Amino acid sequence: MAEGISLEELQLAARNHGMPLEALRYDLTPVGLHYLLIHYDIPAVDPDTWTLTVGGQVAERLSLRLADLKEREAVEVTATMECAGNGRAALIPRPVSQPWLLEAVGTARWRGVRLASLLEEAQLLEEAVDVVFTGLDRGIEKGVEQRYQRALPVEVAFSDDLLLAYEMNGAPLLPQHGFPLRLVVPGWYGMTNVKWLTSITAVDEPFAGYQHAAAYRLRASEEEEGTPVTRMAPRSLMVPPGIPDFHTRARTLERGPVLLQGRAWSGHAAVNGVEVSLDDGATWQEAALEPGASPWAWRRWTFGWEAEPGRYVLACRASDEAGNAQPDGPSWNVGGYSNNAVQRVPVTVA
Amino acid sequence: MAEGISLEELQLAARNHGMPLEALRYDLTPVGLHYLLIHYDIPAVDPDTWTLTVGGQVAERLSLRLADLKEREAVEVTATMECAGNGRAALIPRPVSQPWLLEAVGTARWRGVRLASLLEEAQLLEEAVDVVFTGLDRGIEKGVEQRYQRALPVEVAFSDDLLLAYEMNGAPLLPQHGFPLRLVVPGWYGMTNVKWLTSITAVDEPFAGYQHAAAYRLRASEEEEGTPVTRMAPRSLMVPPGIPDFHTRARTLERGPVLLQGRAWSGHAAVNGVEVSLDDGATWQEAALEPGASPWAWRRWTFGWEAEPGRYVLACRASDEAGNAQPDGPSWNVGGYSNNAVQRVPVTVA
Numbered sequence: 001m002a003e004g005i006s007l008e009e010l011q012l013a014a015r016n017h018g019m020p021l022e023a024l025r026y027d028l029t030p031v032g033l034h035y036l037l038i039h040y041d042i043p044a045v046d047p048d049t050w051t052l053t054v055g056g057q058v059a060e061r062l063s064l065r066l067a068d069l070k071e072r073e074a075v076e077v078t079a080t081m082e083c084a085g086n087g088r089a090a091l092i093p094r095p096v097s098q099p100w101l102l103e104a105v106g107t108a109r110w111r112g113v114r115l116a117s118l119l120e121e122a123q124l125l126e127e128a129v130d131v132v133f134t135g136l137d138r139g140i141e142k143g144v145e146q147r148y149q150r151a152l153p154v155e156v157a158f159s160d161d162l163l164l165a166y167e168m169n170g171a172p173l174l175p176q177h178g179f180p181l182r183l184v185v186p187g188w189y190g191m192t193n194v195k196w197l198t199s200i201t202a203v204d205e206p207f208a209g210y211q212h213a214a215a216y217r218l219r220a221s222e223e224e225e226g227t228p229v230t231r232m233a234p235r236s237l238m239v240p241p242g243i244p245d246f247h248t249r250a251r252t253l254e255r256g257p258v259l260l261q262g263r264a265w266s267g268h269a270a271v272n273g274v275e276v277s278l279d280d281g282a283t284w285q286e287a288a289l290e291p292g293a294s295p296w297a298w299r300r301w302t303f304g305w306e307a308e309p310g311r312y313v314l315a316c317r318a319s320d321e322a323g324n325a326q327p328d329g330p331s332w333n334v335g336g337y338s339n340n341a342v343q344r345v346p347v348t349v350a
Numbered sequence: 351m352a353e354g355i356s357l358e359e360l361q362l363a364a365r366n367h368g369m370p371l372e373a374l375r376y377d378l379t380p381v382g383l384h385y386l387l388i389h390y391d392i393p394a395v396d397p398d399t400w401t402l403t404v405g406g407q408v409a410e411r412l413s414l415r416l417a418d419l420k421e422r423e424a425v426e427v428t429a430t431m432e433c434a435g436n437g438r439a440a441l442i443p444r445p446v447s448q449p450w451l452l453e454a455v456g457t458a459r460w461r462g463v464r465l466a467s468l469l470e471e472a473q474l475l476e477e478a479v480d481v482v483f484t485g486l487d488r489g490i491e492k493g494v495e496q497r498y499q500r501a502l503p504v505e506v507a508f509s510d511d512l513l514l515a516y517e518m519n520g521a522p523l524l525p526q527h528g529f530p531l532r533l534v535v536p537g538w539y540g541m542t543n544v545k546w547l548t549s550i551t552a553v554d555e556p557f558a559g560y561q562h563a564a565a566y567r568l569r570a571s572e573e574e575e576g577t578p579v580t581r582m583a584p585r586s587l588m589v590p591p592g593i594p595d596f597h598t599r600a601r602t603l604e605r606g607p608v609l610l611q612g613r614a615w616s617g618h619a620a621v622n623g624v625e626v627s628l629d630d631g632a633t634w635q636e637a638a639l640e641p642g643a644s645p646w647a648w649r650r651w652t653f654g655w656e657a658e659p660g661r662y663v664l665a666c667r668a669s670d671e672a673g674n675a676q677p678d679g680p681s682w683n684v685g686g687y688s689n690n691a692v693q694r695v696p697v698t699v700a
Contacts, residue, residue, distance in 0.1 A: 004354015010363065010439060011599045014453050017367030020526075022391040030524050032382030039596045041372040089360060097597065101364050140595045140602065174380050176370075245490045246389045247447065249361045252490065 005089075009099045018103025024239045024263045027107070027293055027300070028078070031169055034106030035190075036176055037083045037098060039148055040139030043196050047180045052164075056132070056201035059123035066180050069166060072113045077161055077186055079296040080107045080265040084189035084216060084229045087330065087339030095336030102237060102343055107263075107297055110184045112165035116158045118200070124154065128202035131157040132209070133183050136196040144210050150192050151207035152185065161186045161296065164197065186296035187231050187267035189338070191216050219334045226334075232267030233340040234326055236274050236301070236318035240345050251347040258305045262316055263298035264289075269322035274301040280313035281328060281342065287316070307349045314345040355439075359449045368453025374589045374613045377457070377643055377650070378428070381519055384456030385540075386526055387433045387448060389498055390489030393546050397530045402514075406482070406551035409473035416530050419516060422463045427511055427536055429646040430457045430615040434539035434566060434579045437680065437689030445686030452587060452693055457613075457647055460534045462515035466508045468550070474504065478552035481507040482559070483533050486546040494560050500542050501557035502535065511536045511646065514547065536646035537581050537617035539688070541566050569684045576684075582617030583690040584676055586624050586651070586668035590695050601697040608655045612666055613648035614639075619672035624651040630663035631678060631692065637666070657699045664695040 005013070016037045023033045047066050054062040083104035088095060098104075119131070135148040156162075163184040166173060173179040178195030185192045191211065212228065219226030239261050242253025264271045271292075275284040287301040301316075319325040330341040355363070366387045373383045397416050404412040433454035438445060448454075469481070485498040506512075513534040516523060523529040528545030535542045541561065562578065569576030589611050592603025614621045621642075625634040637651040651666075669675040680691040 004356060005360050006354060008598050010355050010449060011451060012597075013360065013363040014368045014449075014451050015370045015599075018364045020365045020388065020392060022394075023525075025394060026525075030526065032384075032386075032524055033526055034382075036382075038370065040594050041590075042370060044372075044375060099360060099364075101361065103364050139593045141597070145593070174382055175373075175376075176380065176383055240391075243489045243495070244390050247362075247491070248358050 003094065005099050006096065009096060012098045016098050018100060019106050021103060021237060022239050024237055025261070028109055028169055029106035031171070031174065034108055034177070035083060035104040037085070037104065037190060038137070038176065039141070040137040042175050043136040045136060045179060045196060050180055050198070052181060052197060052199065054118055054122040054200045057125040057128040057204050058202055059125060060121065062118065062122050066166065069113050069164065069181065072117070074111055075114050075163060076109060076111045077163055077184065077296060078107065078109045078293040079184060079186040080105065080298040081190050081193060082232050082235070082265070084191050084337045087341060088336035090341065091330055091332050091336050091339060095334060097336060105237070108168050109170065110163055110165040111167035112163045112181070112184070114160070115162040115164055115183070116160065118164065119157060124202050127204040128154050129205065130154065130203050130207040132201045132203055132207050133194040133197060134199045134201070135194050136198050141210060142214060144214070146210050148194065148211065149209045150194050150211050151209070152192070154202070189229055189232055189267070191229070215335065216337065217335065218337060222334055229337045232265065233338050234264065234266035234268070234271060234318045234320045234324050235340045236262055236264035236316040236326065237343050238262035238314065238316050238345060242347055251345065253307060253347060253349055255307050255309055255349055258307045260303040260305055260314065262301055264301055264318035265298040266318065266320035266324060268324050269320040270295060271299050271318050272321045273319045275317050276303040277315040278305065278312055280344065281315050309349050312347050312349065314347060315342050317342045353444065355449050356446065359446060362448045366448050368450065369456050371453060371587060372589050374587055375611070378459055378519055379456035381521070381524065384458055384527070385433060385454040387435070387454065387540060388487070388526065389491070390487040392525050393486040395486060395529060395546060400530055400548070402531060402547060402549065404468055404472040404550045407475040407478040407554050408552055409475060410471065412468065412472050416516065419463050419514065419531065422467065424461055425464050425513060426459060426461045427513055427534065427646060428457065428459045428643040429534060429536040430455065430648040431540050431543060432582050432585070434541050434687045437691065438686035440691065441680055441682050441686050441689060445684060447686060455587070458518050459520065460513055460515040461517035462513045462531070462534070464510070465512040465514055465533070466510065468514065469507060474552050477554040478504050479555065480504065480553050480557040482551045482553055482557050483544040483547060484549045484551070485544045486548050491560060492564060496560050498544065498561065499559045500544050500561050501559070502542070504552070539579055539582055539617070541579070565685065566687065567685065568687060572684055579687045582615065583688050584614070584616035584618070584621060584668045584670045584674050585690045586612055586614035586666040586676065587693050588612035588664065588666050588695060592697055601695065603657060603697060603699055605657050605659055605699055608657045610653040610655055610664065612651055614651055614668035615648040616668065616670035616674060618674050619670040620645060621649050621668050622671045623669045625667050626653040627665040628655065628662055630694065631665050634667070659699050662697050662699065664697060665692050667692045
């Protein structure tokens with residue numbers, strides 16, 4: 001890390017929490033350990049007066065209460081969700097925003113209504129090109145006051161797996177996860193999964209709101225237009241083995257057999273391989289991969305290691321069926337997005 | 351903040367999460383927003399093989415499964431819990447540990463078995479002076495490998511309100527809050543509320559383990575013996591009004607009536623007053639105080655403000671019936687504990 005974290009970054013780190021990496025052991029991330037990134041404040045929402053409107057370029061405008069949504073057919077999807085800024089704190093120079101190391105991830109079972117079925121009910125007009133999702137959270141970014149908004153192209157919005165979720169892991173959404181309703185877009189980075197959803201609007205021009213035009217773009221310089229951040233790049237993370245030092249988090253383990261384990265995911269295609277290195281990436285060996293709970297959920301992997309005394313830098317890396325693989329080091333961009341460089345875990349075997 | 355946060359401090363901040371201050375609006379902190387401080391890793395505990403032993407200076411050694419505990423009479427307590435290190439990041443120089451700003455707090459409804467009833471069952475011998483609580487979490491601190499352990503004097507351990515809790519807010523403890531069982535000591539800072547409890551041991555000499563002798567002492571220098579950190583000093587925190595800037599968290603609000611609100615607590619005695627300042631502490635006015643859910647739970651306060659355009663530094667401070675009050679600025683100590691200096695919230699009214 002080039003420079004110390006500033007007070008402004010610390011304020012964000014104290015609010016937005018990651019998933020401690022030992023929680024990679026759980027298929028479903030226990031509530032409260034799933035990562036959270038909240039741009040503004042958690043809004044106070046009264047479920048009795050809350051409504052969702054579906055409008056804009058539609059033939060049938062909808063206004064729905066929570067009970068209306070729960071009366072419709074429910075579907076479930078287990079999905080891994082990662083913040084687009086995960087890995088940001090490893091970039092040099094470090095883009096100033098939420099200073100994630102590697103913990104901005106989690107896997108949840110979401111339950112709700114298929115987005116496509118509501119869009120069909122509203123009968124999108126042919127003019128519609130984008131669908132805009134607006135949350136109830138309000139704040140200011142770079143001088144622009146806004147409610148948090150993200151959009152999807154119409155053809156993506158009609159995909160089968162997209163959900164308007166009112167439950168997470170079998171319980172009503174918690175306030176911090178978007179109560180009473182959030183969008184879930186499996187495979188995409190978290191910024192697309194709009195929380196505290198209050199309206200869905202079909203628009204006849206490509207959406208150019210702040211979170212599309214200014215934020216969440218891969219750009220080499222501020223002047224560049226760049227390309228939008230969309231799907232999660234492949235990543236593998238391991239449970240750091242052994243026991244930690246409280247202050248440094250340095251790991252120590254005993255000699256003998258160790259089962260290294262972790263999870264791997266990609267938003268582009270199925271993960272088809274995870275490799276482990278015991279020598280800081282000089283040589284690599286295949287890990288054993290287990291099936292995921294769904295095509296959108298992380299896959300567990302394991303690797304047996306006969307640990308001999310010494311110092312090691314462990315590493316792991318994933319690839320997917322679309323041909324994407326993790327790079328050894330980060331590639332810098334203005335916003336600090338999508339840094340899926342290989343994780344390294346120094347350990348001492350005593 | 352004197353110097354930037356180091357990588358080691360950031361690693362801790364990424365794992366241990368605070369409660370976003372807008373969550374002061376809830377009487378009970380929603381699961382996942384309650385603060386967390388985990389010295390080592392969250393241990394994986396199999397509830398089917400887990401046991402609690404009560405031993406040492408006792409006439410009847412007990413070995414209890416979770417089902418045995420649930421068969422006993424259940425009691426509940428609603429308690430506010432705060433990390434002893436809350437406010438540490440404001441100290442200059444900053445003690446290097448978890449860099450809390452102000453968010454290390456939460457209020458939960460705990461349910462479990464009265465500690466005193468189990469100690470009575472085990473029949474403590476007259477020789478017993480301290481009761482030692484050992485968790486399953488293991489790690490290293492300043493070179494000392496250990497399971498997390500804290501102790502209480504026998505007379506405190508027999509107090510009526512102490513609990514061995516297996517439920518939090520009506521659900522089984524989550525892994526990160528100490529599943530399957532934790533100690534709850536209302537009024538004391540969090541370090542005493544041992545998680546992943548596996549044994550309770552009555553000892554005939556004052557306990558001098560690492561977390562008593564080396565950590566959690568108020569000391570002006572490393573050489574000093576110091577005094578133990580015990581009960582929570584009084585503190586009031588407010589919900590920052592208006593809307594935030596994402597990157598700086600700076601607050602903006604509209605002119606007109608604003609209901610300032612917050613919570614106040616003390617581990618020494620009942621909170622008997624909260625004052626609000628609109629001018630950075632130059633003048634103070636009484637806030638309206640509401641009753642708490644229990645003698646150990648924070649009390650809500652409100653203060654009506656007719657906001658005129660301008661820049662303000664809002665502040666609030668609490669006092670308790672034992673005569674304790676919040677200081678205007680921090681008092682430094684080696685470990686960075688118990689900094690209950692007055693909260694300040696700069697705002698711009700537009």
